[in-house]
Amino acid sequence: METAEAVAVIKQHLIDPEICIRCNTCEATCPIGAITHDDRNYVVKADVCNGCMACISPCPTGSIDNWRTVPAAKAYPIEEQLLWDELPPELTPDQLAAEGVPAEAAPEAAPANADAVAEPGTAPFHSASYGATRPPWSAAHPYTNLHAPKSPITAMVTGNFNCTEAGFDSETHHIVLDFGAMPFPVLEGQSIGIVPPGADALGRAHQPRQYSVASARNGERPGYNNLSLTVKRVTQDHQGQAVRGLCSNYLCDLKVGDTVQVVGPFGSSFLMPNHPKSHIVMICTGTGSAPMRAMTEWRRRLRKSGKFEGGKLMLFFGARTQQELPYFGPLTSLPKDFIDINLAFSRTPGQPRKYVQDLMRDRAADLALLLRDEAAHFYVCGLKSMEEGVVLALRDVAHEAGLAWEQIAARLKQEGRLHLETY
Secondary structure, three states: OOHHOOOOOOEEEOOOOOOOOOOOOOHHHHOOOEEEEOOOEEEOOOOOOOOOOOOOOOOOOOOEEEEEEHHHHHOOOOOHHHHOOOOOOOHHHHHHHOOOOOOOHHHEEOOOOOOOOOOOOOOOOOOHHOOOOOOOOOOOOOOOOOOOOOEEEEEEEEEEEOOOOOOOOOOOEEEEEEOOOOOOOOOOOEEEEOOOOEEOOOOOEEEOOEEEEOOOOOOOOOOOEEEEEEEEEEOOOOOOOOOOOHHHHHHHHHOOOEEEEEEEEEEOOOOOOOOOEEEEEOOOOOOOOHHHHOOOOOOOHHHHHHOOOOOEEEEEEEOOOOHOOOOOHHHOOOOOOOOHHHHHHHOOOHHHHHHHHHHHHHOOOHHHHEEEEEEEEEEEEEEEHHHHHHHHHHHHHHHHHHOHHHHHHHHHHOOOOEEEEOO
């Protein structure tokens, strides 16, 4: 048997499958690719994770913040983690001792692969590192995790309609859920989890799927205890292969009067500022428009009251075609002096491809002014593939205006004024 001194001990980073809502924030944030997933669980590679903690703050549920002291040679493998329904218990001092671990070693255990630090100057551009993990100072207080996956709340469907002109394969639904007398407070920028009915191939209940709230804090209908979601019907995967998205098709097929199981709410940083003079720049694609619609609607209601003099609202919104852009009609009817709308279409027949980052460069002069303004806040939401292009566009705008991008970016992050929520 090995001597106690010969046994290497680590604090292995683990994700709690009972709490995780599969929002992909951790995997997208991790700067070294230590997190992966399958159809059910998100897991951490013990031989890659260096304990940098970059993934801890952005996680909306806290499921990412779990550690187990184990002998390095017996770290939980990925294959085992992918099968978990719950975290394994902590090893007791007696169990550790049986593995040759001295009692004094456990508290001193280092994170797995703690020496795996990139050499200075060798790290690639990592857009997620610029995103803030704290809300703006003037944001309202959010409530989170009121209902866990084991105790969901029931909501009734009071509205469900296609909010695009696209056909079945590219349709997006606006879905309204009512919570009746049960309190379910949400803010613009928060999300909820929907629990699809049924079980997976192994007979286990499906995990919740996360969706951003598309309505203002006082309800889809003001004064009602309801909210709305923007849900795209998934009919193919990222490789273009035909699939049927489990939860998206379930939601899009719901009828008025049906009920759904809801968990959450989640999110405590992607929140809009309440300060009346603050400016908001919203950059989104597809269903990433949901939180932007919520922020815009709240500002519109405040403006309509006649008691609010808000800062600038600027929107960069991308889709493949006009027909696939959610809320196109309502967007175009908003007053020009209320919101500055810039639409990018990448698949319009006979037209060059345009992406949101292209429009941002077209509006470089206006964005440079906002980058200089300490009251300006920037929000990015949509597919993961658009995130790097958007952050690079902001960097280029800053450089062209003679601004020190790294200094500005550091302040935006520190002050909760640049938020990235991509999937």
